[in-house]
Amino acid sequence: MSQRSDLRRRRAALEDEWSRWVPRLRTATVSPCGGALRPEVTASWARSLGSVDPARDSAPACGGRTVSERWAASPLRRPVHDLAGELHSIAHDAGFVTAVTDESGTILWTCGGRTMRHRAERVNFAPGGRWDESAMGTNALSLALRTGRPSTVFSAEHLVTALHGWVCYCAPVRGPDGRVLGVLDLSTTWDRSHPLAMSTVRSLVTAIEGRLRTESPTRPGAAAPGPVRLTCLGTGRAERDGAALPLRPRQLEILTLLALEPRGYTPERLREALYGDRPVTASTFKAEISHLRRALGGGIAPRRYALTLPVSCDAADVLRALEQGDLTTALRHYRGPLLPRSEAPGLVEWRARLEVAVREAVLAGPRPEHALRYGACAPYDAEVHEHALRLLPPGDPRRPIVVGRLRTALND
Structure with missing residues (x-):
């Protein structure tokens, strides 16, 4: 109870300092000072305010290559995978979200319990989110990247108010040549702040760096395995x-x-x-x-x-396209039932879910080419063929194809 009270008092003091200094930093050059403030935090506030609105609600998404491509090419992928069991266990048992970034501060991999992960996703503390200082202001990831040292940022030390309910512990991960390859982060809610969290981060980073040193070097010119x-x-x-x-x-x-x-x-x-x-x-x-x-x-x-x-x-591509209302793309990926020979209960359920989603979108749509495309994958679905005939104008050269499919379906 005493520790919770101390954390609550510290958070209140930082909120007071944030409210006092951040508005002034936006309009004038001042030198914040106060017992609750650390110089590296206030210096980061001043740098960040030129590009970051403290009222923003989430981190921006990275541009360029996809997260999958970045993670596939990252030298951190294999050592993080080797430690995935331990990382998952720590995140679940202690109520953290664990994240790994690249050298630019873009998150490439996360794990954690469902509740904490959902909370993190609201601020895009998730693969693809940019957490460098110019994108998301003062946070532990950005400080660790800038200083090259382990960093903790608690509650209202974050510039962005949406992060005032969090505490984050980070340390940079270095390759055998000393170059910073990314950052390992453990984040949780402010009330779960614990002095041992940084020790855990340091030990995990040491383990990752040890694996980087012992891995067999890649042959010159050899490409990393693709997705x-x-x-x-x-x-x-x-x-x-x-x-x-x-x-x-x-x-x-x-x-x-x-x-x-x-x-x-x-x-x-x-x-x-x-x-x-x-x-x-x-x-x-x-x-x-x-x-x-x-x-x-x-x-x-x-x-x-x-x-x-x-x-x-391809099945995930279909679902993603349907969620975006892009039936043309969904049908380009849809080539038939999900693993049609499988009798696994989970796949039977997914198969039905996909078929219903695509079929209902086709029947609700006004474009005959969609009904024609889906009809080729569902030759015995008379309702789809009838829908295609209603949409095709008289004399359309595609009508005989649909008539043939409909007769086959009705005679089955």
């Missing part, structure tokens, strides 16, 4: 850099489920999604996970199974 491309609509295959991955049907099912659920599965829930009520031993289930992990070169977090490497998936 995995998963095709699971109408067929099932996974490729990387143009080569097929050696996956059995069950492993394709697991990969598809993980690609469609970025937040991952508990072992119990994933096992149920794969096998339902079938009596399958734990060793059989774990063997399938292990084989998939080896085929991917890692990429699956332990404990809570989730992908930690970039995997693009």
